[in-house]
Amino acid sequence: MTQTIVIARYNPELDEKPHQETYQVQSDDNTSVLDALQQVQQQDPSFSFRWSCRMAICGSCGVMVNGVPKLGCQTFLRDYPVGLVITPLSNFAVEKDLIVNMEPFLEHLSAIKPWLINTAEGTQPHVQTPKQLAKYQQFANCINCGLCYSACPQFGLNPEFRGPAALALAHRYNLDSRDQGKAQRMPELNAKNGVWTCTFVGFCSEVCPKKVDPAAAINQGKVESAKDMIVSAFKPTGAR
Amino acid sequence: MNNGTKQPKRSDEPIWWALFSAGGVCFAVLIPGVLLSLAVLYPLGLISAEMLSYERIHFMVFEAFFGLAGLAFVGAAICLPLFHAVHRIHHGLHDLQWAHGPVAKVICYGAAILMSAIALGLWIF
Numbered sequence: 001m002t003q004t005i006v007i008a009r010y011n012p013e014l015d016e017k018p019h020q021e022t023y024q025v026q027s028d029d030n031t032s033v034l035d036a037l038q039q040v041q042q043q044d045p046s047f048s049f050r051w052s053c054r055m056a057i058c059g060s061c062g063v064m065v066n067g068v069p070k071l072g073c074q075t076f077l078r079d080y081p082v083g084l085v086i087t088p089l090s091n092f093a094v095e096k097d098l099i100v101n102m103e104p105f106l107e108h109l110s111a112i113k114p115w116l117i118n119t120a121e122g123t124q125p126h127v128q129t130p131k132q133l134a135k136y137q138q139f140a141n142c143i144n145c146g147l148c149y150s151a152c153p154q155f156g157l158n159p160e161f162r163g164p165a166a167l168a169l170a171h172r173y174n175l176d177s178r179d180q181g182k183a184q185r186m187p188e189l190n191a192k193n194g195v196w197t198c199t200f201v202g203f204c205s206e207v208c209p210k211k212v213d214p215a216a217a218i219n220q221g222k223v224e225s226a227k228d229m230i231v232s233a234f235k236p237t238g239a240r
Numbered sequence: 241m242n243n244g245t246k247q248p249k250r251s252d253e254p255i256w257w258a259l260f261s262a263g264g265v266c267f268a269v270l271i272p273g274v275l276l277s278l279a280v281l282y283p284l285g286l287i288s289a290e291m292l293s294y295e296r297i298h299f300m301v302f303e304a305f306f307g308l309a310g311l312a313f314v315g316a317a318i319c320l321p322l323f324h325a326v327h328r329i330h331h332g333l334h335d336l337q338w339a340h341g342p343v344a345k346v347i348c349y350g351a352a353i354l355m356s357a358i359a360l361g362l363w364i365f
Contacts, residue, residue, distance in 0.1 A: 153335070157334070157335070157337070187247045187248060187250070188248060190248075190250045190251060191248035191249060191250065191251055192248070192249070192251040192253070193248065194248070194251070196251045196253035196254075196257070199331050199335070222254075222257060225251075225254060226254035226257065226258060229250065229254045229255075232250075
């Protein structure tokens with residue numbers, strides 16, 4: 001059957017501001033939003049959007065579907081019988097059509113050092129028990145799609161906020177028994193733009209395609225930050 | 241790009257968040273019981289007037305547990321819920337973009353501190 005979709009279009013070289021255009025696409029029960037976007041691109045080769053794996057692994061095809069952040073490949077036209085409006089991810093600057101500038105998100109991500117920090121020498125593997133793995137495993141499923149940043153009203157108000165995915169990953173590495181980098185990450189979490197900008201809206205966890213639950217990670221991070229403040233009060237000034 | 245070369249300043253938010261959390265527990269657990277007994281059951285005559293007699297309340301507030309029961313009640317039923325409420329108002333003002341910054345913060349938490357001081361003052365004197 002034929003379905004109508006509305007897509008936000010913007011060409012910075014021609015348009016003063018974004019506008020919406022209507023397209024007809026062929027759809028059945030298996031047609032994803034990403035499939036529909038590819039059909040539109042065949043109709044109009046000037047249409048731009050990001051995609052890669054089409055199986056919710058790469059995190060490239062994030063768009064707003066009727067105002068809610070979604071992965072295009074994981075969202076199906078059959079669930080939108082009254083039609084859909086597809087716009088670029090909220091809270092990011094639009095570069096062209098559905099392509100946004102992800103650079104601010106990547107800066108926040110690198111600021112919290114999302115990698116194993118371990119100074120141990122040698123070639124032995126870092127052994128980990130299932131219990132130690134279970135502590136952080138849920139928070140390790142992030143694919144950096146940025147949907148949580150589009151869902152977060154606090155990131156919308158304050159782009160300096162480190163944001164859901166970055167803070168969830170900081171928590172993930174802080175909980176990892178192989179990691180020794182917590183002391184290096186805590187100053188970022190303790191800051192105003194760290195965990196403390198979050199007001200536990202929780203929409204980040206709702207839209208997360210990988211069920212990472214960043215809202216839980218950030219609020220566990222608040223407990224860690226509060227503990228860190230108490231501990232620091234008993235340390236000599238130079239050691240803070 | 242900030243790669244952690246410059247350390248950001250520690251936020252004082254844990255203090256207000258801790259008071260907010262403690263106040264939330266009091267709001268959820270203690271206040272409904274207080275309202276039920278004082279504002280519903282007592283006016284309906286379902287608990288006897290004797291339960292709230294001056295001598296009994298005076299003993300509970302100023303003498304029970306070395307006189308600390310009254311302090312605990314004022315703290316848990318008035319002071320901590322006050323900090324909970326102003327924390328919500330403070331962040332609500334920011335969310336609505338009506339006010340954010342040091343002035344709103346001082347007014348919000350200042351109000352909670354002032355009203356807590358009045359409540360504790362009434363208990364002490």
